[in-house]
Amino acid sequence: MFVETSVSRISKYNEELCGDNVEIVETEDSKIIVLSDGLGSGVKANILSTLTTKIASRLLEKGIPLEEVVDTITNTLPVCKERQLAYSTLSILQIFNDGRAYLVEIDNPDSFFIDSKGNISKIETKKRRVGDKEVREARFQLKNNEMIMLISDGVTHAGVGGLLNFGLGWDGIAEHFERIISKYQSSNKFAEELIEVCNAYYCMEPGDDTTTVIAYFREERELTLFSGPPKNIDKDKEVVDKLISKSGKRVIAGGTSAQIVARELDEELEVSLLYHDPEIPPTSRLDGVDLVTEGLLTLNKTVERLKNVSCQEDLPKQRDGATELARLLLESDSINMLIGKKINPAHQSLRLPENMAIRKQIIKRLVDCLKEKGKKVTIEWF
Amino acid sequence: MKKILICVGSSCHLKGAYEIVEILKKIINEEELDTEIELGASFCQGKCTEGVILKFDQEMISNVSPENIEELFYREFNKGVS
Structure with a gap:
């Protein structure tokens, strides 16, 4: 409790x-x-x-x-x-x-x-x-x-x-x-x-x-967040097993990560074209997972959303991926992150905003922000 | 019915996937093609460096941008017709 x-x-x-x-x-x-x-x-x-x-x-x-x-x-x-x-x-x-x-x-x-x-x-x-x-x-x-x-x-x-x-x-x-x-x-x-x-x-x-x-x-509210494909493809199954075996809410942030979970579970991934906010890519649906969002852009926005509020009721009434993720995180007490280290070649060639250069940095900002709000956060890297 | 899938992954998004979706919606609406074309989203097709990636029925088209989408759409759409 x-x-x-x-x-x-x-x-x-x-x-x-x-x-x-x-x-x-x-x-x-x-x-x-x-x-x-x-x-x-x-x-x-x-x-x-x-x-x-x-x-x-x-x-x-x-x-x-x-x-x-x-x-x-x-x-x-x-x-x-x-x-x-x-x-x-x-x-x-x-x-x-x-x-x-x-x-x-x-x-x-x-x-x-x-x-x-x-x-x-x-x-x-x-x-x-x-x-x-x-x-x-x-x-x-x-x-x-x-x-x-x-x-x-x-x-x-x-x-x-x-x-x-x-x-x-x-x-x-x-x-x-x-x-x-x-x-x-x-x-x-x-x-x-x-x-x-x-x-x-x-x-x-x-x-x-x-x-x-x-x-x-x-009761303690738990959430497991999976973001980023594991560096080594052999680890895919292990990460998916971990995500699915945890009790509480399950969230995937990342298109490729979502595809990995869908593949391992042999489930259909439904991708939507519905934009609630032009800056945030649409969310998807996958059976057994509470929320599937795009990765880095959404996570970056999620940190912004979290920084501005102290509780879920203060979040904007939007249903975009970042706001939804921020809501789930604020509702949770203990957050377990499963983070893959694989580098997306596209992110290296694009001129991304400096603070989003690497997954690691954005995860660090998210973790700092959540800890400040009194959440218990654990991270496992793959 | 033809199906167009637009990648909504991170890098395609940054390269203008949202604008492309909006342009396609506009064309389909103006030309009253909603019974002939279905728009959908897809996740990463593994070709991020060549984004935006679009799938026109089963054919993968790379390097799509808000600037060339209109021309590309008519070219692909009329392929089977002529």
């Missing part, structure tokens, strides 16, 4: 730095999300919350019990001169690969539980004291397609000083969030849209740092 995480935030109006901080740590069998809201706003709040999340996440990563973590934080934070307080809020959510979850909240608003149908509820917590702090704690089991959302109080206060007297509150946020979930698919978009709503209630001048983090527990 996989935990997709998305963070979205805005700073208090006229502040350059956000006083909320989020740290996400991956351990061998779990993901830990730490959210902290530092006292005040601006630089001081930013430092406090950064320290809090860093200390907490590093200690937890090393397996130190929570009581000790909270104790360490309260005892080591620098004291605010004006308020004589060393203070920041803290929420910690740890989700294990098997769905076991552990939530701790100190002075942050209640977190949101969202079931697979999009219904929102509060998480039942037990209260106890650690030092002079009241800690709310919950242990529960997540099922496929369930989500948890952590927020800073800027979210529930959305509207104060703007459209509302008392802010949206927990129920108001839940209502807006249910509507957002029904419209989009990726948690990235959920988080972004919710923060947009908050900003609107603040009349675009947020009175506080406003942050939301979503953890989406679901």
Whole structure:
């Protein structure tokens, strides 16, 4: 199973730095999300919350019990001169690969539980004291397609000083969030849209740092991309076997590569003449493969498409090969590339744009771009 | 019915396959030949250096370009007729 995480935030109006901080740590069998809201706003709040999340996440990563973590934080934070307080809020959510979850909240608003149908509820917590702090704690089991959302109080206060007297509150946020979930698919978009709503209630001048983090527990989405004929023709069968044996989505980028797969599988390759974009060659169809595109030109365009967006919903509504490929890649968590090294004689004689000279370079750009977006990428060269 | 296949691979695309398709569509439309000619796409025929590659029924024609496609089309189309 996989935990997709998305963070979205805005700073208090006229502040350059956000006083909320989020740290996400991956351990061998779990993901830990730490959210902290530092006292005040601006630089001081930013430092406090950064320290809090860093200390907490590093200690937890090393397996130190929570009581000790909270104790360490309260005892080591620098004291605010004006308020004589060393203070920041803290929420910690740890989700294990098997769905076991552990939530701790100190002075942050209640977190949101969202079931697979999009219904929102509060998480039942037990209260106890650690030092002079009241800690709310919950242990529960997540099922496929369930989500948890952590927020800073800027979210529930959305509207104060703007459209509302008392802010949206927990129920108001839940209502807006249910509507957002029904419209989009990726948690990235959920988080972004919710923060947009908050900003609107603040009349675009947020009175506080406003942050939301979503953890989406679901099955890992895999994709295998085959591009470029293997250098040695003896390897053709091996590559095709690898492509077909993988679970998840399968994509071929490259006309010759598609012909190799069609030949090995003894399937008919249907080539289309339908141009959605004059700059991008048409896509084809092959049974058992989710998408077949042309190679280098499409891959080059795919990188461009990816660079401009953070989630699949932001892609243009076109159905050309590059946009389709970008969509499939953005939807996936782990991407396995099977890349052939054979050099197409035509590409040597043509004066291609410099950055597309070799397959290797374009694949490198694609991989860099995907890793930046948090995708797990592996490459096998043939 | 005659069939014309145009290569839509990378290098033929760069050499003008898209324009060629558009010109052929225009000719077929203007001359009302859509019951006589079917347009289709093909992938690399292994002759990239001689692109754009076009297949007119079973005959492979190389070095096609947006400039010579019109002349070439009429030449091939009228071959069987005269």
